[in-house]
Amino acid sequence: MGIVIRLDEVMAKRKVSLNELSERVGITLSNLSILKNQKAKAIRLSTLAAICRALDCQPGDIIVYQEDVK
Secondary structure: OEEEEOHHHHHHHHOOOHHHHHHHHOOOHHHHHHHHOOOOOOOOHHHHHHHHHHHOOOHHHHEEEEOOOO
């Protein structure tokens, strides 16, 4: 599996919608949706920092590494 984006879990814990996060961070809904749905190939550190600031969390809350299960 590798790198997993847990943005949806962090947003749910903080009761923040995709629309609200988009407004707070200044990122389009489509780009946030790509991150949330595990479709992103990369993320800018400035984007990650803005998301962390908006959700009051750490990068490790959003991005985790999981080894493949065999």
